[in-house]
Amino acid sequence: MPFIPHTEQDVAEMLASIGAPDIEALFDEIPAGLRCAGLAGIPAGESEMAVTRRAHELAAQDGFYLSFIGAGAYEHHIPAAVWQLATRGEFYTAYTPYQAEASQGTLQLIYEYQTMITRLTGLDVANASLYDGATALGEAVLMAVRASRTGLRRVLVPATVHPRYRAVAQAMVKNQGIEMVTVPYDPDTGTTRVADLPDGPAAALVVPQPNFFGALEAVDALTAWAHEHGMLAIALANPTSLALLKAPGSWAEKGADICVGDGQPLGVPLASGGPHFGFMACRQALVRQMPGRIVGATVDKDGRRGYVLTLQAREQHIRRAKATSNICSNQGLMVTAATLYMALLGPRGLRDVALASHANTRALADALTVIPNVRRAFAGPFFHEAAIRIGGNVEEVLRALRAQGILGGYALGRDYPDLADAILFCATETKTEADLQRYAHQLERILSKRREAPPCAYKS
Amino acid sequence: MLIFEHSRAGRRAAAQAPRAVAAADDLPAELLRADAPGLPEVSELDVVRHYTALSQKNFAIDTQFYPLGSCTMKYNPRACNSLAMLPQFLARHPLADADTGQGFLSAMHDLQAMLKEVTGMAAVSMAPMAGAHGEFAGVAMIRAYHDARGDTARTEIIVPDAAHGTNPATATMCGYAVREIPTDRDGNVDLDALRAAVGPKTAGLMLTNPSTLGVFEKTIVEIQKIVHQAGGLTYYDGANLNAILGRVRPGDMGFDVIHMNLHKTFSTPHGGGGPGAGPVGVSERLVPYLPIPYVVEERGFYRLAGEADCPASIGRMSAFGGNMGVLLRAWVYARMLGREGMRRVADYAALNANYLAAELRKAGFDLAFPARRASHEFIVTLKPLKDSTGVSAMDFAKRLLDYGFHAPTTYFPLLVPECLLIEPTETESKATLDAFVAAMAKVKAEAESDPEWVKGAPHTLPAKRLDDVKAARELDLAWK
Numbered sequence: 001m002p003f004i005p006h007t008e009q010d011v012a013e014m015l016a017s018i019g020a021p022d023i024e025a026l027f028d029e030i031p032a033g034l035r036c037a038g039l040a041g042i043p044a045g046e047s048e049m050a051v052t053r054r055a056h057e058l059a060a061q062d063g064f065y066l067s068f069i070g071a072g073a074y075e076h077h078i079p080a081a082v083w084q085l086a087t088r089g090e091f092y093t094a095y096t097p098y099q100a101e102a103s104q105g106t107l108q109l110i111y112e113y114q115t116m117i118t119r120l121t122g123l124d125v126a127n128a129s130l131y132d133g134a135t136a137l138g139e140a141v142l143m144a145v146r147a148s149r150t151g152l153r154r155v156l157v158p159a160t161v162h163p164r165y166r167a168v169a170q171a172m173v174k175n176q177g178i179e180m181v182t183v184p185y186d187p188d189t190g191t192t193r194v195a196d197l198p199d200g201p202a203a204a205l206v207v208p209q210p211n212f213f214g215a216l217e218a219v220d221a222l223t224a225w226a227h228e229h230g231m232l233a234i235a236l237a238n239p240t241s242l243a244l245l246k247a248p249g250s251w252a253e254k255g256a257d258i259c260v261g262d263g264q265p266l267g268v269p270l271a272s273g274g275p276h277f278g279f280m281a282c283r284q285a286l287v288r289q290m291p292g293r294i295v296g297a298t299v300d301k302d303g304r305r306g307y308v309l310t311l312q313a314r315e316q317h318i319r320r321a322k323a324t325s326n327i328c329s330n331q332g333l334m335v336t337a338a339t340l341y342m343a344l345l346g347p348r349g350l351r352d353v354a355l356a357s358h359a360n361t362r363a364l365a366d367a368l369t370v371i372p373n374v375r376r377a378f379a380g381p382f383f384h385e386a387a388i389r390i391g392g393n394v395e396e397v398l399r400a401l402r403a404q405g406i407l408g409g410y411a412l413g414r415d416y417p418d419l420a421d422a423i424l425f426c427a428t429e430t431k432t433e434a435d436l437q438r439y440a441h442q443l444e445r446i447l448s449k450r451r452e453a454p455p456c457a458y459k460s
Numbered sequence: 461m462l463i464f465e466h467s468r469a470g471r472r473a474a475a476q477a478p479r480a481v482a483a484a485d486d487l488p489a490e491l492l493r494a495d496a497p498g499l500p501e502v503s504e505l506d507v508v509r510h511y512t513a514l515s516q517k518n519f520a521i522d523t524q525f526y527p528l529g530s531c532t533m534k535y536n537p538r539a540c541n542s543l544a545m546l547p548q549f550l551a552r553h554p555l556a557d558a559d560t561g562q563g564f565l566s567a568m569h570d571l572q573a574m575l576k577e578v579t580g581m582a583a584v585s586m587a588p589m590a591g592a593h594g595e596f597a598g599v600a601m602i603r604a605y606h607d608a609r610g611d612t613a614r615t616e617i618i619v620p621d622a623a624h625g626t627n628p629a630t631a632t633m634c635g636y637a638v639r640e641i642p643t644d645r646d647g648n649v650d651l652d653a654l655r656a657a658v659g660p661k662t663a664g665l666m667l668t669n670p671s672t673l674g675v676f677e678k679t680i681v682e683i684q685k686i687v688h689q690a691g692g693l694t695y696y697d698g699a700n701l702n703a704i705l706g707r708v709r710p711g712d713m714g715f716d717v718i719h720m721n722l723h724k725t726f727s728t729p730h731g732g733g734g735p736g737a738g739p740v741g742v743s744e745r746l747v748p749y750l751p752i753p754y755v756v757e758e759r760g761f762y763r764l765a766g767e768a769d770c771p772a773s774i775g776r777m778s779a780f781g782g783n784m785g786v787l788l789r790a791w792v793y794a795r796m797l798g799r800e801g802m803r804r805v806a807d808y809a810a811l812n813a814n815y816l817a818a819e820l821r822k823a824g825f826d827l828a829f830p831a832r833r834a835s836h837e838f839i840v841t842l843k844p845l846k847d848s849t850g851v852s853a854m855d856f857a858k859r860l861l862d863y864g865f866h867a868p869t870t871y872f873p874l875l876v877p878e879c880l881l882i883e884p885t886e887t888e889s890k891a892t893l894d895a896f897v898a899a900m901a902k903v904k905a906e907a908e909s910d911p912e913w914v915k916g917a918p919h920t921l922p923a924k925r926l927d928d929v930k931a932a933r934e935l936d937l938a939w940k
Contacts, residue, residue: 002801003535003727004808005889014815014890017822026810027707029676029833034708038803041577045798048539055792058563059548065560069553072779079476081508083545089522090515093536095730098528098869100928101921102861105517106732112463115938119498125937128733131589134779164779167767171751171775172596175603175635216491244484246493262779269545272564273554273780274589275735287935293733298931300924301916310931316592316629317872321638326629329590329723333731343463343507344473347496352477359481381487398557407556429478 002045065402066435068364070385070426071212071410072133072162073273074240074265076353077430078337079344082267086337096293096329100308101300106332107307110295113339120242120342121235121259122249123281128293129330133262134165136278137206137236138172139291139325140260143282144204144232145178146324147257147289152203158183158192160211161236163415187418190215190378190387194225204232207256209248210241213412213424214361214385215378223252235259239266239279240357241383243350249283258282267341268334277331277338288314291325356429357384360436364427367440371447377412377422385426387412387419390447394423400446406439463500463510464939473504517922518732519866525892527816529837529869529881530624530672532702532724534888537793540728544788554780558763565762568784569755571791572739578802579698579718580711581741585754586787587777591699594719594738595630595666600774601717601742601749602664602693603634608749608772614663614692620649622673622873627666627697636663643875647673647829649683658690664716668697670704670835672873673828674813674881684714693717693746701725702885703810703836706803716743725805726790737786748772753781808886809836816884816893823901828876837883839876840868846878851907851914853878858925859906859917863899 006014011023020026027035046054067075086092090105097103097110110128117126130136141155155173157166157180170180181202186193190213197205205226209219219235226233235248235256242248248256264276282290288311296310316323345353361384368374368388377387390397394411401408409425416422427436484492502510519526526533552561568586576584588594599617606614616639617631628638639662641653649667658665665687670676677683687694696710696718702725710718722728723736730736742750752773753764764781767773797805813834820840821827828839842853857867857880869881884893907914918924 001804001808002796003537003887004804005887006808006811010890011811014811018811018814018818020814023807023811026807026814026833029678030704030708031678031681034681034713036580036707036709036712039577039706039799042574042799042802043795045801046795048537048796051792051795052539052543054795055543055546055567058567059546061563062548062552062561064548064551065553065556067551067553067556069555071555073554075551075553077476077478079473079504081504085508085511085515087541087545088512088515090518090520091732092541092729093521093533094518094732095526095528095531095533096733099519099857099861099867100926101858101918101923102519102866103517103732104922105514108462108517109511109514109732111937111939115462115464116497116499118938125935131593131735131783132778132780134776135589135593162779164776167776168778171600171777172633175600176633177635216487220490242493243497244487244492246491247497250493269550269785270553271550272552272556272561272784273782274778275783275785276780277735284935287937294937296931297936298927300926302924304923306923306926308926308928308931310928310935310937313932316625318625319629320625321628321632323625323629323632326592326596326626326633327590328592328624328626329730329734329736331589331731331735332733333729333735336732340507340511342499343502343510344476344504345499346472346501347499348472348501349477350499351496352480355481355484356478358484358487362486381491402557402560407553407560410555 065405065407067407068409068425068427068439069407071424072164072262073270074426074428075270075430076265076428078267081344082337082340085340086333091336092333097309104306107295109336109339111297111307113335114295116342117279117281120239121281122247122255123259124284125287126279126281127290128295129335130278130280130292130327131331132276132278134168136260136280137165138169140234140258141169141173143258143289144234147232147286148203150201152201153178154181154202156181156183156197156202156205158185158206158208160185160192160213161206161208162212189380191217191380192222194221197225202231204234206234206236208236209245210238210383213378213387214382216381216383220252223256227254232257237261239263240354244354257286263338266338268337275331275334277334289324292327292330353429360427360431361386364436364439367436368443371444377419384428385424387422387424389421390423391421392447394421397446401442404442406442462939463502466502466506466510467500469501471501471503475504524864524866525888525896526866527868527882527884528866529883530699532883532885534727534885536727536729540789540792543792544785549788562762565755567791568787569757569762571787571794572755574794575720575739576741578705579741580709581718582744583747583750584739584741585750586739587751587753587782588738588740589778589783590734590736591719591721591738592626592630593777594740595626596633597740597751597774597777598695598717598719599630599634601746604749604774605693605746606663613660616661617663618657618665620667622671622875623666623668624672624699647671647675647832648677648679651679651682654683654686658686658692662690662692664693664695666695666697668699670700674835674838675829675832676835680713700836703806705806707806716746722786722790727793728786728789735783735786737783749774751775751777805886812884812886812888812893813837816882819897820900823897824904828879837881840880840882841876842878845907849907849911851911853880855915855917856903859903859914860899861918862920865896865899
């Protein structure tokens with residue numbers, strides 16, 4: 001029996017000890033009318049060999065593409081050591097470190113992770129992770145509303161925040177009567193202007209850096225504005241960029257109050273969308289409003305340094321209906337991978353990844369905008385993602401690129417009707433000069449073909 | 461030692477560096493950081509040794525019996541991991557079009573259909589990323605259902621006092637007040653209290669079954685009737701689905717919504733605290749509100765349903781599809797088990813739990829509900845031992861660690877004083893259970909003869925008893 005070690009003799013001895021005639025008798029408290037005969041709709045079990053073959057066939061069917069899609073999930077090289085270590089059984093098959101003395105490995109690792117996140121973000125404290133960047137934003141909004149002295153249930157969110165993040169946060173907070181107000185973006189630069197921030201009180205302003213278009217926001221001015229208006233500033237950051245860009249804790253005079261983001265770029269595979277993980281850091285003064293697990297250092301009874309889950313009085317298993325969040329399991333294994341990744345890359349390595357990604361995206365933007373009718377959608381600086389307008393049907397062009405094995409980027413028109421002819425693309429450090437040329441060449445070929453023979457020519 | 465203490469200025473894992481490029485001279489100086497982030501500067505070997513050594517300070521299923529009640533710490537088959545980590549699966553971008561992922565999406569559709577069958581529900585969405593996330597989706601759907609009918613006077617969710625803390629916390633997140641109802645002496649929901657609690661304010665009931673007390677709710681049919689007659693909906697917390705897999709289905713019992721914890725019942729790894737996966741199944745009337753995305757199949761083509769397909773959906777649960785890699789592991793597991801294997805899960809989980817309970821009782825331990833069948837787990841109360849020796853459930857748990865067993869869940873559920881919630885799971889052998897009984901008996905004997913020794917446990921682990929109070933009072937959450 002797969003994964004069940006019992007011999008017939010074991011079963012007989014165990015039933016005798018229980019005093020039950022058979023296994024069936026162990027279910028005699030379930031009302032007879034409810035019991036089902038079995039699961040006819042589920043296929044018969046298969047051997048590991050058979051399932052392995054099936055899985056390999058499905059994977060081969062999907063194959064590989066040369067991908068320039070970013071839009072919230074980024075392809076980076078992951079050192080081999082990351083997942084070889086993260087999938088060691090001692091990390092992979094442990095649970096939440098409730099028994100601290102038997103979980104010092106996981107606990108110390110989380111403490112190191114929290115430290116790394118505080119150093120990237122320039123904030124005082126970090127938690128042990130949330131589900132993903134989008135839910136982390138939702139939790140940050142809830143946290144800001146709780147922390148707001150005025151009891152305000154209104155938060156300003158720029159339209160340059162990832163549309164999916166806005167949707168997820170909205171779904172999380174709407175049942176608590178919290179209003180998310182969308183701030184329009186400047187169509188020239190693709191960034192948020194202080195002049196466009198709405199009047200009226202609010203608990204917080206979200207400040208993305210880089211924003212969904214890859215563009216760099218005027219974070220100092222936005223943060224200062226939030227503080228001048230009695231709001232918290234919630235930074236939404238890409239962790240790779242933090243090796244290069246100013247840490248949110250240093251934005252404006254006082255720094256952002258909370259920083260969240262998706263940790264996937266730190267050693268976590270794209271994997272069709274998950275598992276990724278959300279990170280969250282904040283100022284010390286807000287730590288009791290933070291959701292999720294937090295690890296703290298302490299000593300054991302011999303006075304030696306050790307680590308435990310702490311501030312658990314915030315959490316659902318203690319505080320129940322009054323907890324800061326309902327979150328219990330988070331993304332522990334992803335945090336393990338991210339900690340390994342950050343340790344392996346180090347401060348220079350992560351900065352090199354950020355610089356190489358920026359340089360590649362810049363080179364690709366240059367190569368693409370040489371093509372006739374292709375131009376940057378926005379003026380101004382960007383990190384490792386940028387938008388172009390191609391003056392044509394984006395979905396058709398992306399399909400044609402895909403036929404050449406290239407995923408050319410994300411069609412911004414899906415979320416921004418004004419940007420119907422725009423593609424958001426990303427070229428991280430994984431891309432070579434030849435990759436960039438291949439994309440530029442194919443896009444040029446596809447667009448010029450279309451110019452010579454527009455689609456209407458085939459209608460007859 | 462911390463990884464930061466291994467750090468030496470100028471050292472790096474050079475093989476991991478991308479090609480060097482010039483500084484970003486096009487970026488405005490005021491947006492750049494002045495100094496490098498304080499990450500450790502270490503070699504690749506430093507990293508491998510440090511984290512290998514850390515891993516060895518953990519108890520895990522792969523190294524120890526881990527009877528942590530309510531967490532279903534069963535063996536995680538290795539094939540689930542290796543197949544979920546096939547390079548094509550890992551490389552696929554979440555926003556790549558469906559035609560680039562037909563293989564992957566077909567596996568997801570297959571899993572979704574199997575979960576539907578296992579629960580007997582009308583439809584399933586695998587978007588939630590953990591049990592509590594599934595609870596959120598479930599209660600948000602209950603709210604969306606009432607709202608759509610203009611039935612806005614329903615402001616309360618009823619939760620039995622034995623429930624996981626996530627239940628009341630979830631109700632709060634969905635904007636509901638929580639009404640707690642007591643449990644009767646046999647561990648069942650108190651029906652009179654439930655009848656008194658329901659009314660025009662009742663939005664729904666969240667019920668864990670088998671309950672966290674390790675028993676099947678015998679009056680589950682009546683419970684349902686009472687709530688439905690009051691106009692409320694019923695939520696089945698599937699945290700303990702392992703106990704009933706293939707034996708009884710929440711859909712057949714008439715529930716409106718259920719969440720499953722795939723990291724429990726479908727053996728995906730617990731990973732030191734996640735990632736989990738918390739798919740939700742719903743009855744016919746909640747289908748329009750399912751969270752997105754979920755997998756749809758049209759003439760053999762698979763894709764993820766989005767906003768346009770489900771305008772009444774409670775919305776997106778994550779930026780992309782959810783914990784897809786966890787779902788892939790569950791798919792491999794489900795395929796290997798098949799229909800017979802799934803039913804065997806409940807059979808042997810029940811056999812192990814009832815055997816362990818019987819043996820512990822013979823060894824002189826007090827069961828919290830001795831007249832009941834154990835489901836897949838059961839509760840021992842150490843109240844008499846505490847009264848006579850001063851040794852608490854926590855002390856007892858710490859001493860078990862010295863004998864190489866992860867402790868059962870302690871002090872949960874809150875209803876039973878000095879409790880140990882013990883869940884052996886179906887993947888443990890009789891020999892392991894017998895060894896655990898022997899260790900429990902030994903600790904009991906020690907508590908009776910030398911209580912101070914047990915109160916001082918653990919004695920043999922990488923750390924002795926850690927000071928939780930100091931950790932909370934003198935917060936040290938990052939290395940300085």
